[in-house]
Amino acid sequence: MDKISKPYVIGLDMGGTNSVFGIVDARGEIIGQTAIKTQGYPDVKDYVKAGVEALQPVIDVAGGIGKIKGMGIGAPNANYYTGNIEYAANLVWKGIVPMAKLFQDALGVPVAMTNDANAAAMGEMTYGVARGMKNFIMITLGTGVGSGIVINGQVVYGCDGFAGELGHVTMDRSENGRLCGCGRKGCLEAYCSATGVARTARELLEKTDRPSLLRELNPKDITSLDVSIAAGKGDALAKEVYEFTGKMLGEACADFAAFSSPEAFVFFGGLTKAGDLLMKPLKKSYEEHVLGIFKGHAKLLVSGLKGSEAAVLGASALGWEI
Amino acid sequence: MDKISKPYVIGLDMGGTNSVFGIVDARGEIIGQTAIKTQGYPDVKDYVKAGVEALQPVIDVAGGIGKIKGMGIGAPNANYYTGNIEYAANLVWKGIVPMAKLFQDALGVPVAMTNDANAAAMGEMTYGVARGMKNFIMITLGTGVGSGIVINGQVVYGCDGFAGELGHVTMDRSENGRLCGCGRKGCLEAYCSATGVARTARELLEKTDRPSLLRELNPKDITSLDVSIAAGKGDALAKEVYEFTGKMLGEACADFAAFSSPEAFVFFGGLTKAGDLLMKPLKKSYEEHVLGIFKGHAKLLVSGLKGSEAAVLGASALGWEI
Numbered sequence: 001m002d003k004i005s006k007p008y009v010i011g012l013d014m015g016g017t018n019s020v021f022g023i024v025d026a027r028g029e030i031i032g033q034t035a036i037k038t039q040g041y042p043d044v045k046d047y048v049k050a051g052v053e054a055l056q057p058v059i060d061v062a063g064g065i066g067k068i069k070g071m072g073i074g075a076p077n078a079n080y081y082t083g084n085i086e087y088a089a090n091l092v093w094k095g096i097v098p099m100a101k102l103f104q105d106a107l108g109v110p111v112a113m114t115n116d117a118n119a120a121a122m123g124e125m126t127y128g129v130a131r132g133m134k135n136f137i138m139i140t141l142g143t144g145v146g147s148g149i150v151i152n153g154q155v156v157y158g159c160d161g162f163a164g165e166l167g168h169v170t171m172d173r174s175e176n177g178r179l180c181g182c183g184r185k186g187c188l189e190a191y192c193s194a195t196g197v198a199r200t201a202r203e204l205l206e207k208t209d210r211p212s213l214l215r216e217l218n219p220k221d222i223t224s225l226d227v228s229i230a231a232g233k234g235d236a237l238a239k240e241v242y243e244f245t246g247k248m249l250g251e252a253c254a255d256f257a258a259f260s261s262p263e264a265f266v267f268f269g270g271l272t273k274a275g276d277l278l279m280k281p282l283k284k285s286y287e288e289h290v291l292g293i294f295k296g297h298a299k300l301l302v303s304g305l306k307g308s309e310a311a312v313l314g315a316s317a318l319g320w321e322i
Numbered sequence: 323m324d325k326i327s328k329p330y331v332i333g334l335d336m337g338g339t340n341s342v343f344g345i346v347d348a349r350g351e352i353i354g355q356t357a358i359k360t361q362g363y364p365d366v367k368d369y370v371k372a373g374v375e376a377l378q379p380v381i382d383v384a385g386g387i388g389k390i391k392g393m394g395i396g397a398p399n400a401n402y403y404t405g406n407i408e409y410a411a412n413l414v415w416k417g418i419v420p421m422a423k424l425f426q427d428a429l430g431v432p433v434a435m436t437n438d439a440n441a442a443a444m445g446e447m448t449y450g451v452a453r454g455m456k457n458f459i460m461i462t463l464g465t466g467v468g469s470g471i472v473i474n475g476q477v478v479y480g481c482d483g484f485a486g487e488l489g490h491v492t493m494d495r496s497e498n499g500r501l502c503g504c505g506r507k508g509c510l511e512a513y514c515s516a517t518g519v520a521r522t523a524r525e526l527l528e529k530t531d532r533p534s535l536l537r538e539l540n541p542k543d544i545t546s547l548d549v550s551i552a553a554g555k556g557d558a559l560a561k562e563v564y565e566f567t568g569k570m571l572g573e574a575c576a577d578f579a580a581f582s583s584p585e586a587f588v589f590f591g592g593l594t595k596a597g598d599l600l601m602k603p604l605k606k607s608y609e610e611h612v613l614g615i616f617k618g619h620a621k622l623l624v625s626g627l628k629g630s631e632a633a634v635l636g637a638s639a640l641g642w643e644i
Contacts, residue, residue, distance in 0.1 A: 135481045149582070151474075151478055152473075152474075156473055156581075156582055159583055159584060159619060159620070160583055160615075160619050161583075162615050162616065164581070165613055165616075166581065168613045169581075170576075171495070172495070174496070182613060184613070251495065256581070259478075259488065259491075259582075260471070260478055260581075261484050263481035289492070291487055291506070293482075298481070
């Protein structure tokens with residue numbers, strides 16, 4: 001009933017640089033979109049005011065605020081339970097910011113907020129390849145490795161709102177474990193993120209004198225995209241980088257299966273553009289490493305949501321739940 | 323209301339050798355108990371018949387079957403979703419056994435079934451140290467390492483009923499990873515179970531010629547209890563075995579926190595009898611290894627349920643939920 005009288009939700013994808021707002025219908029169509037600069041407002045109240053002003057014409061097109069069921073925000077260091085952003089290193093506002101409440105007061109609709117990876121999981125469950133699934137794990141492979149875990153149809157937030165940091169499980173406990181951005185050693189993120197892929201490439205180039213198209217580049221400038229392009233041209237060393245990455249990600253997912261035995265893993269983000277270069281070794285490694293009783297149970301899927309829309313869609317999906 | 327008109331549940335702890343039945347009230351008091359030999363009945367129908375016959379006098383004491391809300395069974399390879407025992411290596415019945423339905427038909431009360439570790443988690447949540455907790459992880463440290471994961475107040479069963487096999491996450495990915503009973507290498511269970519502790523002791527004795535009380539024993543016969551006793555007498559090598567075990571368990575739990583950020587870990591089983599020998603290095607290692615945002619959030623607790631009663635209590639706790 002509610003989806004008839006209030007057929008839309010607002011999604012806000014809040015990044016360090018840009019904040020993208022979209023109004024979304026129940027099928028995941030973005031019927032209107034707008035954006036403001038996140039960095040442009042040292043006072044968070046000005047930020048919220050500017051956001052609501054930018055949104056107003058789009059809300060009018062949707063038929064007014066009365067047609068909006070709720071708003072969802074995907075933001076760094078967002079705590080679902082409190083609706084606060086807590087000590088986000090990449091945002092201009094320091095300390096604890098009650099972002100959900102600020103938008104709720106300004107718009108007059110209920111607002112929920114979570115981090116990007118949890119929002120992505122909500123997006124897949126509401127509009128994407130995980131539609132209808134009650135148990136799956138979303139893995140986002142971008143600059144870092146994020147995750148959103150869905151169990152019994154609910155995103156797992158844990159006792160404090162911060163559950164689902166699978167980028168920081170330890171894959172290499174030896175002294176050689178790579179230093180991670182979190183200050184610990186051997187985290188999955190240090191290997192299977194875009195920066196991890198570039199690092200693996202640099203390491204392989206340094207350790208050996210094998211020929212590679214990547215030698216034409218300044219090692220410091222190599223990106224995961226360069227590695228993917230070189231691999232696409234048949235470069236053996238570049239292929240090996242993705243094989244290593246897929247293999248490690250498969251081992252990690254095999255451990256995750258022992259936790260929640262999901263129906264699927266859904267991968268999203270820049271690295272998935274490498275396609276089979278990543279997914280083939282990933283699937284092979286997963287089935288090789290997963291405990292016998294789980295073999296063949298989980299699908300390994302790539303998100304079907306358009307990269308440019310996925311973050312807004314994911315955030316908006318929260319708006320239906322409140 | 324129901325706990326007034328139907329104040330009791332039946333718990334069945336089904337082991338390979340013995341099957342212990344108890345009738346339990348809402349405070350976790352076992353008001354009556356009985357047992358049969360699991361192995362004594364090659365036909366499962368005879369087993370159920372014998373169980374119900376043995377139970378009858380205890381049910382009569384409770385005021386008749388009308389006072390029983392339901393029955394819970396903790397059994398190896400039990401699938402919560404189907405109520406079947408599936409291919410249990412340690413039981414006399416082969417293939418798939420519809421155990422929950424057999425007892426339900428024989429007793430006329432609803433019956434639910436799960437594996438031992440999940441039942442233990444239910445027991446802690448209903449009668450034990452996890453009372454009132456919505457998010458915790460139960461770790462059972464016996465011959466093997468089992469786990470029961472509670473999220474949002476529900477045991478996690480996953481897509482297939484088999485979630486929560488944390489004894490089989492991989493702790494050592496190197497070629498030196500210990501062979502586990504599951505056929506894979508480097509599993510937590512191969513290090514942090516009772517058999518793992520004995521193995522660590524044997525390895526340390528073999529690798530070095532350090533003095534130890536354990537050298538008086540035939541290496542093959544060393545048990546985790548021997549190690550614990552020697553450590554209690556101040557034996558440095560034996561202490562080191564528990565330090566190694568606690569350290570590794572702490573590292574594993576740090577990874578588990580990244581998954582579901584529990585309010586507590588509850589440890590149960592033979593190994594916990596070592597007390598601080600295990601718990602001190604475990605707590606230290608956990609806080610050292612857990613991701614910054616989770617530091618200080620989870621309690622590390624030892625089950626308060628009596629070992630002899632815990633399995634029946636855990637199983638019985640399922641009976642309240644159905």
